[in-house]
Amino acid sequence: MKRIAIPALVLALCGGVLMSVLAQDAPKSSVVAAAAAPAAAASAEPAPDVVCFESRKGGATDVIQREIRPGWPNVKCSPTTGAVLWYGDPYDGTVPMGKMPQLEALPEGKAVVKPRTAKLNLAPMCGTACHNGVGPKFTPPTLPKDKRAKPTPTMAAMVPDLANLQHGRDRIWCLDCHHTTKRNMYVDHFGDPISMDQPQLLCGKCHGDKLRDWRDGIHGKRIGEFASNGKKRWFTCTECHNPHNVQDGARNKGFVQLQPETPPQLPKGMKSAAYEKTHPIAQH
Ligand code: HEC
Ligand code: HEC
Ligand code: HEC
Structure with a gap:
């Protein structure tokens, strides 16, 4: 039992260090990756790639997450949609x-x-x-x-x-x-x-x-x-735009809609967003 547990723990920790960079901004995707890490480590295979997308889903704008220097990822991605939200180098690959x-x-x-x-x-x-x-x-x-x-x-x-x-x-x-x-x-x-x-x-x-x-x-x-x-x-x-299906979908207009991001976090101390509705921005 011990003989299996210790190397697994060590490997899991290594995976943990690697993933902690991503954990700050991308809790869900990194949880998936971190959870997969010990299993992958046990079979001596590298952790699976975290694949994000930039603007068009389905492989058209995929970006594989990697470090461009230690602790500095090329992209950080949305935990809800997988969309790239932050760039470590906006000119990477251009x-x-x-x-x-x-x-x-x-x-x-x-x-x-x-x-x-x-x-x-x-x-x-x-x-x-x-x-x-x-x-x-x-x-x-x-x-x-x-x-x-x-x-x-x-x-x-x-x-x-x-x-x-x-x-x-x-x-x-x-x-x-x-x-x-x-x-x-x-x-x-x-x-x-x-x-x-x-x-x-x-x-x-x-x-x-x-x-x-x-x-x-x-x-x-x-x-x-x-x-x-x-x-x-x-x-x-x-x-x-996917040129082959620009008028696709029920709307027959524009392009297939993307899953929206969740609303941003409320400012500290604000309990609900109802204030925004009862005090709309003044129209001049
Ligand atoms: C409105 C312009 C337009 C029309 C019409 C169009 N295409 Fe395309 N096609 C494109 C563009 C632009 C791309 C590259 C898309 C990209 O950059 O992701 C492309 C890509 C492709 C590719 C390469 C896909 C790949 O993954 O490498 C094929 C094959 C193709 N088109 C075939 C066709 C055929 C066959 C038709 C007619 C039935 C057609 N296209 C009609 C604009 C068009
Ligand atoms: C040969 C001419 C031609 C080319 C080239 C072309 N389009 Fe179009 N496109 C059209 C026409 C015609 C329509 C239909 C407009 C309509 O029905 O009102 C259209 C419609 C569209 C629409 C939908 C507009 C709407 O109201 O829903 C989008 C988006 C679009 N094109 C994007 C592109 C993109 C991106 C490219 C380049 C890859 C491209 N088109 C290349 C002729 C073209
Ligand atoms: C960053 C993403 C992005 C890029 C880059 C982009 N578009 Fe669009 N485009 C959009 C969005 C979002 C819409 C609205 C789509 C909808 O209503 O479904 C749109 C709408 C359109 C429409 C339909 C407008 C209408 O009246 O309904 C056309 C045509 C179009 N784009 C052409 C182009 C062409 C040509 C280019 C390159 C020169 C381009 N787009 C680059 C995101 C983009």
Whole structure:
């Protein structure tokens, strides 16, 4: 009994030290991890990863929690939803945004983004494995004349969101976004390719108003230095929107709703939030 208990205790303690960093802000997820730690330790396997998400769930914006230096995690996540709430380094994993019309005045490196291609499993293969120009089936030369969305069973089997493509409600389809011959690129209005790391250039060709708002900082999200000329990480369109199911869900509008965070903790001494309702902020 003793011979098993002592190493297990030691290992559990090691796990405890590691996890105590996370315990401060993420009680639930760290409890799960800490509870799993002794079991994992007993079978000499590393503790399971704590996986959080940034803005779009389902693997599209996953971040694995790790230490960027001792005691300093890359992210802290919500114990209720798993969403990233705090960054140890807002520029972790980013690259310069690349050319953006009307942002030329912004010095190189001040605007950074997380490359989307790192998150896409199929896209890097699309243009080489299947749509490689060999055989007419795999490289349709033109858009269908009626431009109506057509079922794509093979694709839907690989990307389930494509089974019921709602985007544009039948007015747009695959090759309005994906380049006809360079399948691991998007396409602009002139037929020229756009990098998959610059989805804003694709979305912006049709949603010009949103692109303008995004550029002005009214739509989307940026993190980093507070000063207006400081370095910031810009969230790109597809980090929040899944282009294949933007009009999905019962609302048939926007995107599938996220689980909201719980309300913030009440200030010290305040017993209930009813005060907020009986004393609303003055309207001028
Ligand atoms: C509104 C533009 C748009 C339309 C229409 C569209 N796509 Fe996409 N597609 C995208 C974007 C943007 C991405 C990358 C999403 C991301 O960054 O997460 C993508 C990703 C993909 C991927 C790669 C997925 C992966 O995980 O690597 C495939 C395959 C794909 N689309 C196929 C299709 C097919 C087939 C159709 C037509 C039935 C279609 N798409 C219609 C914009 C579109
Ligand atoms: C080829 C043109 C085209 C491109 C490219 C395109 N969209 Fe759309 N999008 C549309 C159309 C058309 C609609 C439908 C608008 C409507 O029904 O009112 C739409 C609808 C939407 C909606 C839903 C709007 C609502 O009212 O619910 C969102 C969100 C959206 N698009 C996001 C994107 C994002 C993000 C991208 C880039 C990945 C993108 N779109 C690329 C044409 C496009
Ligand atoms: C940080 C996340 C985020 C980013 C980045 C983002 N959006 Fe959105 N967008 C939203 C949210 C949230 C809504 C509201 C969705 C809803 O009502 O369901 C929205 C709504 C929209 C709509 C629908 C607006 C309407 O009138 O209903 C369009 C179109 C759109 N975004 C396009 C874009 C484009 C294009 C980009 C990139 C240039 C972009 N978004 C970047 C979060 C984001």
